[in-house]
Amino acid sequence: MLKTRAIAMFRGLLAGLALVAVTASAAGTPPTLRVMSFNVRLMPADDGVNRWEARRDLLVQTIRRADADVFGTQELFKEQGDYIVAGLPQYAWFGRGRRGDDGDEHMGVFYRKDRLRVVESGDFWLSDTPEVAGSITWGNLFPRMVTWALFERKSDGRRFYFFNTHFPYREQDGEARTRAAALIAQRLAKLPQGVPVVVTGDFNDVPDSGAYRALAATLQDAWTTAPRRSGPEATFHDFTGKADRRIDWVWSKGLQVRRVQTITDQRDGRYPSDHFPVLAEYRWPAL
Structure with missing residues (x-):
């Protein structure tokens, strides 16, 4: 015994x-921080087999599998944002439409409610009058904007800033994209030192462009600095699955990127969007 x-x-x-x-x-x-950028594609009536109603459940499933702590979207309409959180109640989202109300595209920011809390948030427009909602300058066809937040991790109180944007798309908008990137860089320079920053977006430009160089002066591109990469480099594929341009970028400062992935989820040859989302995993600096 x-x-x-x-x-x-x-x-x-x-x-x-x-x-x-x-x-x-x-x-x-x-600890790690999982961040995603996802142009979800708006809801035009002429998308046919790729219309929102036909792909929305696959999009929700793609987001669920990615399990990002926070992700920035582009071309998001309120109906789409509400559908996503209805299917994924662990997330909440916020952001104004680009004209200052809920009737147009949003730079919607989604975050895990059980992991993060919003300390403060806001918007500014990529124009000569950034505080004027819906403002358009620099030859843009539509308002362009940034939705941002200061997040705090519930588990340990660590904080980081998150910026999400969508740049103009036309070939002749190169100068406007460069000016937009410069404005974002100016805003980032005014943030408190020592607080990490993440920037996501559909930048509608390619690496080595003026816009890219303006951001690369102070931020690290997850795709070029991650020790581990998976998926195709290009992100825009127009629902074909064959991407030809890397226009969706994830940037950071004050965090160490561990891996980055271009997500190519599809079902029977159909895709959740005409862009591949980009998922980056970061490691926080030691306290």
Whole structure:
């Protein structure tokens, strides 16, 4: 009987030591932050087999599998944002439409309610009058904007800024895209030092463009700096699955990118959007 008790006590001691070792190891590992950029494609009536109603469940499934802590969307209408959180109630979303109300495209920001809380948030427009909702300058056809937030992790109080945007798309909009990137860089320069920053968006431009260089002066491109990459480099595929341009970028400052992935989920040759979403995983700096 005594021998049996001694064996049980010894096994209990080993289990306790193992638990301490695992806890210590976890405590010594910097936590991660999963970030995604996703142009979800608006809802034109002439999309045919690729209309929103035909692809929305696949889009929700794609987001669920990605399991991002936070992600920025482009071309999002309120109906789409509400459908996403109805299917994924672990997320909440916010953002104004680009004309200042809910009747147009949003730069909707989605975040896991159980992991993050919003400390503050806002919008500004990519124009000569950034605080004027719906303002258009620089030859743009439509208002262009940024939706941003300061997030705090519920588990440990770590904070980071998140900016999400969508640049103009025409070939002749190169100067406008460069000016938009410069305005974002100016805003980032005014943020408190030491707080990490993440920027997501559909930038409608290619690396080595003026817009790219304006952002690369202070931020790191996840695709070029990650030690591990998967999926195609290009992101816009027009529902074909064969992308030809890398126009969706994820940037950061103050975080270490571990891996980045271009997500190519599809079902029977149909895709959730005409863009591949980009998912980046970051490691926080040690405290």
